[in-house]
Amino acid sequence: MEGGWPARGGVLLCLTVSLLLQGRGDAFTINCSGFDQHGVDPAAFQAVFDRKAFRPFTNYSIPTRVNISFTLSAILGVDAQLQLLTSFLWIDLVWDNPFINWNPKECVGINKLTVLAENLWLPDIFIVESMDVDQTPSGLTAYISSEGRIKYDKPMRVTSICNLDIFYFPFDQQNCTFTFSSFLYTVDGMLLGMDKEVWEITDTSRNVIRTQGEWELLGINKATPKMSVGNNLYDQITFYVAIRRRPSxxxxxxxxxxxxxxxxxxxxxxxxxxxxxxxxxxxxxxxxxxxxxxxxxxxxxxxxxxxxxxxxxxxxxxxxxxxxxxxxxxxxxxxxxxxxxxxxxxxxxxxxxxxxxxxxxxxxxxxxxxxxxxxxxxxxxxxxxxxxxxxxxxxxxxxxxxxxxxxxxxxxxxxxxxxxxxxxxxxxxxxxxxxxxxxxxxxxxxx
Missing domain, CATH: 1.20.58 (Methane Monooxygenase Hydroxylase; Chain G, domain 1)
Incomplete structure (x- = not known):
């Protein structure tokens, strides 16, 4: 009897693992029965929605890579006394969710869907220099591709610290920074990358910028420093935004x-x-x-x-x-x-x-x-x-x-x-x- 318990326990363990392995393919593939010409049944994504509180991963040791880009659409004001820059940004975040996957050929040819962002796991990316509460509007949606790639765009009015040098006023140029980082995930859980090249971000910002007031955009550069807090190391991307005052x-x-x-x-x-x-x-x-x-x-x-x-x-x-x-x-x-x-x-x-x-x-x-x-x-x-x-x-x-x-x-x-x-x-x-x-x-x- 004493020698039979380990054998029985091994059989139960093998049975459990085999069941999990059998269900693994179904767990990461969306059931196409919920897709039709009139829309998608929310029940097809219910398993994904239930996991939104947790970072999506199949291997805990592999960090989630989040690609970042932004568009500077307006320079609203520069406060030299308080050393603040107020601007309007469109921030683009792209990452992969391994729990989302479907075959477009079997799902009436649908390659991309829009889902309410509040139903998905979102990376906790913030701007380190920001001195205001995040004023992102609610009810935003995210694009989901059939391979599980999520693209989330959000507009933000950003009031950030900028070290202003006004000695050469009114012929001055300022170099302000936007540092994107995570306040929760270290480099073991999240890595940051670029969704666009810096020159693309600069050209797009110059083309769509709405304000033709006191300031004009000169250029944007980037750096990828790491932030160390105690024993924790956080990944960062710093964008250097050069602006010039119009002196006329x-x-x-x-x-x-x-x-x-x-x-x-x-x-x-x-x-x-x-x-x-x-x-x-x-x-x-x-x-x-x-x-x-x-x-x-x-x-x-x-x-x-x-x-x-x-x-x-x-x-x-x-x-x-x-x-x-x-x-x-x-x-x-x-x-x-x-x-x-x-x-x-x-x-x-x-x-x-x-x-x-x-x-x-x-x-x-x-x-x-x-x-x-x-x-x-x-x-x-x-x-x-x-x-x-x-x-x-x-x-x-x-x-x-x-x-x-x-x-x-x-x-x-x-x-x-x-x-x-x-x-x-x-x-x-x-x-x-x-x-x-x-x-x-x-x-x-x-x-």
Whole structure:
């Protein structure tokens, strides 16, 4: 009796295995009796529907391979302050279910069916950078082929983290990522692959993209890193989406008006230095530029320090320096015409050197004389102080410095001429600094 129990147990085990092996072919083949010209009987797929809670496999050690592709159909917005990209994706998932199989010739020629996705096992693929709840609509269907290949497409509005670099705004390019991964299955249970080539994804996205707003798609690349969490290793596919901002809106509304105001401020140097209108004109321009910045502040990024902000600060600084130069020249002219101090010999020599023909700062003395009522004969020119000392003074002229021999009218003319020279010199320095600064900003934008 003791030797008979193992023999009886072996017979029962063999009988059970043989029954399972006999039913294996039927278990993986859909019964075509449920197929007709009017549709498919749900009972034919009931065995598959009952298994939707479990990953479909015939060998536990073989992972399920899920192929992924997507189509970027819209770029809805970029939030530079929160570092978020909002886009609309059509995600395509393709995998094989070994429990689905039928012979199209025996099943009235049906090669493909559509089934409610909620009745099938679906891979738990998610986007790692997503910062919003999955808003996939319900009631979606999946395509099932006679070989058991399932194709599941779902639309998603994705709000994802994107490391935005706004330094080159509005000529900036951003590189955002979409990382697809599973949060449940490791590489032992699921592997990820590509359903389309990257160039196909890029071309399709460019053709179907609906938005023609602020951003345009440049290209898409991919990488296949692995994510390690503790002792578990997860498969991933990372897509790098390069987008570029269309700068025309900001060029027209920001750069062009700012350039016009700076150009007008530079041209205001051609107003006569003796005129009382130059300083008020520059103050009006400065106030107008501040109002312009306040009105256009909403178009600038709310965070960070873009290069355009540096450009605006530079333009504002140039206007302030221009105003300070006008105040300095106005004060110098006021002192020269009211109580001119004696002019040092070195300054007089430098003035003669600079106002000579072909020198660095030529000036037109008659322009200043016209406002002062002086004639060119009052100019000391190249005369030496000793020569001027022997000249007989008129009744209205008083000698300010007994050692210099210069009259008050001559000192006034010298200081006025010096003021014009300083005005010309500072104007050229202003133009040089403005040109070099703008060229530097343009070079940085181009790089």
């Amino acid at each position: 809106l900001y060029i027209i509304n920001l750069l062009v008006p700012s350039s016009f105001l700076v150009a007008i401020d530079a041209l205001s140097f051609y107003l006569p230095a003796e005129s009382e209108n130059r300083a008020p004109f520059k103050i009006t321009l400065l106030l107008g530029y501040n109002v312009f910045l306040l009105m256009m502040n909403d178009l600038l990024p709310a965070s960070g320090t873009p290069l355009i902000s540096v450009y605006f600060a530079l333009c504002l600084s140039l206007m302030v320096v221009s105003l300070l130069e006008t105040v300095f020249i106005t004060h110098l002219l006021h002192v020269a015409t009211t109580q001119p101090p004696p002019m040092p010999r070195w300054l007089h020599s430098l003035l003669l050197h600079c106002t000579g023909p072909g020198r660095c700062c030529p000036t037109a003395p008659h322009k200043g004389n016209k406002g002062l009522g002086l004639t060119p004969t009052h100019l000391p020119g190249p005369k030496e102080p000793g020569e001027l000392a022997g000249k007989k003074l008129g009744p209205g002229e008083t000698e300010l410095d007994g050692g210099s021999g210069w009259t008050k009218a001559q000192l006034v003319e010298l200081w006025v001429q010096f003021s014009h020279v300083m005005d010309t010199l500072l104007f050229r320095l202003y133009l040089l600094f403005m040109a070099s600064s703008i060229i530097t900003v343009i070079v940085l934008w181009n790089t």
